[in-house]
Structures are given as C-alpha cells and as structure tokens.
Amino acid sequence: MSGTDGTRRSMILAETVNGLTPVLLAFSIFLTFRGHNAPGGGFAGGLVMAAAVILRYLASGPEAVRSLRIDPIVLIGAGLALAALVGTWPLLDGGEFLESSIWKFHPPLIGEMKLVSSSLFDIGVHVLVVGVVMAVLVAFVEADDEVARANAAREELRSNAGHDDASGDPGTTTSGGER
Amino acid sequence: MIPLLLAHLVAFLVCLAPGRRSARWALPVAAAVPAVTFGWLVSQSSSVLHGDVPSANLEWVPQLGLGISLRLDGFGLFMGLIVSGIGTLVMLYSTAYFGRRDDLGRLAGLLVGFAGAMLGIVWADGLLSLFVFWELTSITSFLLIGFEDRSATARSAAQRAFLVTGLGGLALLAGLILLGIQGGTTSLSELLANPPSGTVTSVALVLVLAGAFTKSAQFPFHFWLPGAMAAPTPVSAYLHSATMVKAGLVVVARFAPAFASVGPWRALVVSAGLASLVLGGFRAMRQQDAKLALAHGTVSQLGFMMVLLGLGTPGTTYAGVAMLLAHALFKATLFLSVGVVDHSAGTRDMRRLQGLARALPITAGIIVVASASMAAIPPTLGFVAKEKALDALLDTGLGAIGTVALVGIVAGSVLTVAYTIRIAVGLLGNDAPGVTVEDGARGGSGTGALLEAPVDPSGVHAPSLAFQGAPFVLAALSLVLGIAAEPVGHWLAEVTVSLDPATASKALHLWTGVNTPLVLSAGIITAGIASWWFTVAATRSVDAPYSTATRLYDRAYDSLLAGARQVTAVSQSGSLPLYIGVVLVSVGAALATALLAGSTDAISDVPWANSSLEVPLVALTALLALAVLGARQRFTAAVLLGGSGYMLAIVYLLQGAPDLAITQFLVETLTIVVFLLALARLPRDFHPAPSWAPRWIRIVVSVVVGLTVAGFALGTSQSRTAESVGDDYLALSEPEAGGRNVVNVILVDFRGFDTLGEITVLAVAGAGVVNLVRAARRQQRRKQLSDGLEVEERSGRPSEVWR
Structure with missing residues (x-):
C-alpha cells in the first residue's frame, strides 16, 4: 500500500490503527472527565486524542488528516473561547473570575449526577490541545504535499524530455526511411 | 457635561455608520450636537461667571485617581463657546462646500468626534482626562488631514502631523504624571491652586511645554501645520486654525499664572513663541497658495499668543484671551472665505486670482473685515486685542524678558500686517501684483494655465447664501465685538478670572486716547504697509511651500527606519x-x-533519596541524557532524550504524582513522534x-x-518562609470546587487563571504554526504561477526547436 507521497505503508498497522481509534477517542474523553476526581484531565485527554490523530497519519498518510476536514485554527479558537467563557460566566452572577459552580441532578435510574463548571474548562483545554497538535501535523502534511508536487514536476519534466527524445528519434529515422 | 460629550460620541458613531454609502443627512445631524452644546453653555454662562462651577466625575480606578473628571470654569466656558460655535458654523458651511459626496458620513462623524474631544480638553480637570482628550484630538486630526486618502501627500502629511503631535502628547503625559506626583493630586484645579516647585517640577513643566509646542505648531515643531493643509478647507478652518491648535495655548494659559516663574518656563515660551511669530510671518510672505499663506500666518499668530499667555502676568493673560477670541473669529473667516474663492474661481493660487472684488462682493467684504482684524486695524476686535497686548507688554514688570517679548512682538506684527495685505490683495486685487504672463510662464505652468485665471467677473459663479453664511457671521462678529469693546472686555474679564483672579479689573477699549500702544500700532501698520509695498516685486516669483524643518524631519524619519532595519538584522x-x-x-x-x-x-540539608528505587532510576535518567551528547545522528539523540524523559516520569510516579507522570509520559511520546516526523525531513547527522x-x-x-x-x-x-498552601488546597478541593483530584482542581479552579494564560500561549503558538503554513502555501502558489510559465516554456521550446 502506498501513500500519495510515495512511501510504503503497512496494511497491518493501518488496520490496527483503524480498530484502535475508537478506543483511543473514548479513552481520551474518559481521561478528561475523570480528571476532576482521579488522575487525568483535559490536557492529558487532549494529548491522547491528538496521539490518535497522529497514529492515523502515520498509518494512512496525509489523507487521514485531510479527510478530517477540520481547520485546526477553529479547534484552537473554540477551545480557548470555551475556557475563557467558563471563566467569565460567574462574573455575570456577581461571582469571582473562574469561580466553580456545582450542579447536581437526580435523573431516574442512575441516581445522583454531579456536573462541575470547571469540567467545561477542561473540555476547552482538551479541544485546544488537539487543535495545536493538529496544526503541527498539518504543517507536515503541507510539507509532504510540497515535496510530492516538486517530485511530480521533476518527473513530468523528465518524462517530457524523454518523450521528446523517444518520439523525436524515430521521427527522424522514419522520415529518413521514407526518403 | 458628560451627557453632552456622550452626545458627541453617539453622533460620531451614527455618522460613521453608513460607511461608504451616501449620507447627506450626516452633516446637519452632526452640526446639531455642537449647536445644542452652544445653547447649553449660553444658558449656563451667568451662573458660571458668578463662580458657580459645575463639575462631573466618572470614576474608573478611584484608587489611582483615574477617571474622567470635568469642570466648567469661566475659561472652559469661553473656549467651549468658541469650539461649539465655530464647530456648528463649519459643519453647516461644509454641507455647501462638499455638495454631493459619498464619504460625508465619515467627515461629519470625524468632525463631531473632534468637537467632543476638544470640549474634553477645555473642560478637563483630571490630568489623565486632559491627556486622553488631547490624544483623541490628535487621532481625529490625523484622520481628517488624511481624509483624501487616495492622495499620497495627504497621507504623509497626516502621518507627520500625527507623529509630531503624538510624541508631544507623550511628553505631556510624562509631564502631567510628574506634576501629579509632585503636587500630590490628579486634579488640575487643585494642582494650580497649590503649585509645587523644584527641579522635578521644572523638568515636568518643560515636558508639558514640549507637548503644548507640538500641538500649537511652535518652532521647532511648526512644520506639520502647513502640511496639514492637505485636509479639506473646512477641516483646516476648524482644526488647524480656530480650535485644535489652540489646545497647546489652553494648557499654557491654565498653567502660566501658577508656573510662569518656575524654572525655564518664561525663557522657553518667549523664545519658541517669538521664533514662530517671526518665522511664520516670513514664510507666509513666500507662499502663492492663499491657504498655505494663511497656515504659515497661523503658526506666526500662535507664537504671538504663546508669548502673551505664557508670560503669565495678569495683563498679558487677559490680552491673550482676547487674542484667542479675535484670532478664532478672523482666522476661521479667512479660511472659510478661501474655500469659497477656491470653489467659485477654481483655484487658490494668488498669481491667478484677479478681479474677485467685483465678482464676489459679499465674500470680498468678508475678507476685508477679517483681514482688518488680523492686521489689527480699527475698529475690529483684532485691533482692540492687540492694543491690549501692547499695553500689557509695556508693563510686564519682568525686566529684560518683557522687553525682548515686546520688541519681538512689534517686529512680528509688522510682518503680520505685510502678509495680511499680501493675502487680501492677492485674493481680491483687481490687478494682483505678480500676475503677469511672463511670471506664469516662468513658473512652469505655462501661459495657457494662467489665462484660465478668472479675471472676468462673469466667469466666476456666485456662491450660495448658505455657503457664505458662516464666514459672514464670523466676520460680522469680528467687527461688532470690536465696536462693542467695553461690554466684551467686561465679559472677558469675568472669564479670565478663572485663570488669574488679578485680571478682574481689566477692560478693553476701542479708543484709549493717544498713548504708547496707539503710537506703536500706528507705527506697526505703517511699517507693515511699507514692507508689503517694497517686497511686492520680490514675493511675486517665490513659491516655497516646503520648509527646511520638513526636510530635516523626513530625513530623521528615514534614518530611523533604516536604523530599525539594522537593529533587526543584528538582533534577529x-x-x-x-x-x-x-x-x-x-x-x-x-x-x-x-x-x-x-x-x-x-543548600545544606539536601535530601539525597527517598527510596532505594530512585537511585538507579535517576542514574539511568542522567546516563541517557549524557548519551545524547555522544550521538552523531539526530534520530539517536531524539530517542535517547525521550528515554530520559520516560525515566523521569517514573520518578514522578514514585513520588506520588500520578497526574504529573501521565502528562510527562504523553508529552514525551508526542514529542518523540513529532521529532521523528521533523527529522525525516532533515539531514541525518548534526551540523558541525x-x-x-x-x-x-x-x-x-x-x-x-x-x-x-x-x-x-x-x-x-529549602528556603521556604511562608506556610505551604497545599493543606488549604487539600481541604478546600472537595467543598469549594467539587473535585477530589486536587492537582486537577488546582489547574482548573484554584490556579485556573494561570492555566488560562498557559493555554492562551499554546493557542498563539498553534495559530503561529497555522499562519506560517498558510504563508508558505501562498508563496508556493505565487512561485508556481511564475514557475509554471517557465516550465511550460522550458518543456515547450526544445520540442518546437526540434520539430
């Protein structure tokens, strides 16, 4: 299997990563939400999700990143905006900047559910970290494309020249033969 | 007062709202705001002049004494009337001047915004408010000078004016801060009531004067003002003659009674003022564009008023305030009339203007009256004010500096008379001196251009009455207020009391009997006429709109840019x-x-290890790090560095920091991966x-x-002195932030602000990467475009040659 940049890729790795991706995504979200009470958190969660994206890139090449159709700058902006919004929200209520609010629900069957506003802050961090790593990745993809384009152009030049030589020589001989 | 300033702000926004769409309503709407202000000021005047001073405060940082604080004293009332009165007239005049244009919304908005800022300066009591409004006038002035934004001249003139007045504004800020510290107050009125003294105060006053000199176009900062004539004529009339350039004088007038005797104040004010007076007068004689001649004349007269108001004696202060009024009236009139002439005859070049006295009789009358006031010819307000000025200068009680000021002002006034006659005759003269066919040809414009000059009265279309209304009102005031010198003088005395209580007894008189000032005036007028008469031939052929100071400024600006490039080249x-x-x-x-x-x-009680496991781990970490040094290939170095990081993560785990360990592991992993991605594109070995x-x-x-x-x-x-906050964090984590993982709670709650800062840095770095990639892509595309052609040529040409 070969990527657009002409390097060989392992099908086994690609299939493994395909299977692994949902697990990694679920784990990253789990890490982020778990962080409030146990080791984890938005930064770690974001890094795991970013690692999943990078893995897909390594397994399937630039297509893996391009097919996501997400502009990293949007992720970066959204993450930062969410975190800042969570911070300023309490001010409207006369609270302090970044003051936590704790909401408790009692949905049926599950029992008590607790939601803390700082979890939203962590989600912002998570999204932002994914965005930043993706931005770096996109930089590499662009570099790959550039190399590929340059190679293609060189290839075209060479084949054009070769084609000219190939078609030119018989041309002259043919005309000579006709004469 | 604050509602009035807010009204200016709202009008500013409303007028700018239509953008590039035509907005014929904008100018009348904008004019309504200063008109209302004028009415309010008139209604307040009797109570203000009887000592009932209204004030307003809008607090911002009360601990630092920062905020908008305004105070309407007599002088503030006086200047407010000038600013709003002339503002209303100029905006009404502009409706006729501009006719149909698409950008009138912008013009109206900027004008009304400027009017608000200027009112802020004259009403400011807080030192910071003064500075803020000061800078606002600089910014609006910048935008108005560059109003014709497609003209490179206008743009560079706007930039020059902004840099000069902006730097002056910074000097003013520094001076005001120093004065505030010295005086222990941020209120202007309190500061002036108990003026500090000493070396620091002297330095502060020099800085304040630097600001005032730049704003009021005093030598050596005068050169931006003639350049500012690139603005449309109504703007020049309002900002660059009648009001904004008075801001420096306003500050000097307020400070001088309290500070004139401190440090180098009087020496600076008199030298800069006289230099501007004489230099501006000379340069006004050397212009052919009537508007530019007026601009240089403005520099000259600002110098005159700078000397009067800066000397700080009761007499000169009173005369200076009278001159402020007289100058605002006649200079605005003259600018607006030049606008009328320009509109009707199609040029402001005095070599081409002839016979306008008959073609535009009303405008001609207006110009004559205003010129008489400018040249201080009775019975105008200009004459009355100058009589008072000479009278006060004869009796300053300051010794040598008073004599120098008197002599300089008499000399400057001779020039004033000369250039006034030159401008009036140049605009209206039936056989304007200098306008001959030969001169026109020598000037390079050719005889054809000269013959277009509207010598024929029927060729000049008469302006509408609305167009002439504003200059007419202002010229009439110059005359009427001169004749009514006694009541005007009484009113001015009441106004000036707020600057210096000793001016209460001062008065203006149209006729004082034959005394020294009258003799001096007669001498000045005679000498002025004579110097005009004898220089008529010489001034015919000169046209020198650019001054040495402008060239020096431009050279300094260019070398500054070159220096910046060099510093960047060295440091980056x-x-x-x-x-x-x-x-x-x-x-x-x-x-x-x-x-x-x-x-x-x-560093004495070093804890070497907490557990036996740590020793081999740390040794391994160090060993891996040292091995990096031996690596020849980039790849090896990256992997070894990663290994060292993993070991460190285990140490964290042993120390009971699982969060830190997780993060370290993940960061280390991603770093290695990114390293490898990058290394695949770099040479295998390190550079030597x-x-x-x-x-x-x-x-x-x-x-x-x-x-x-x-x-x-x-x-x-080892050197902790305060209690650890760790215990508090542990205790508060669950009840306050609802989380049991205290590390995470610190990150997102207790120290959440830090985290927000950190992720902002991360976001900026990410955005930087994205933009670098995009810039590279753009460059690539541009290169491809040009290369593509080349490739086609290269691959096309040989085959064509071959076939």
Missing part, C-alpha cells in the same frame, strides 16, 4: 544556536543573581558546530546553566 540573525544560547545565558544569569543575593547556605561557538563554549554554557538551575531549585525548596 536567524541562528538557532545563538537564540538558545542567549536564552540560556540570560536565564542562568538571572537565577545566579537571585541565588547569590539570597542565602546560599540554604559553527566557528563562533566551538564545542567547548557550548559545554561551558550548558554545564554552568545546568548547575545554576539545579542549585536554584534546591535553594528555593
């Missing part, structure tokens, strides 16, 4: 080893200083060390910085 060499070296050495030096300044004996940084220097820097950082870490952890 693009060498990664150099950048890292500078960062490391700076950090090391800062930490070493802190360490040496503190108690170094803190550059010659300026051989290996031994790098080793020394690394070892010293490393040891310093380690020592600092040990030293700080």
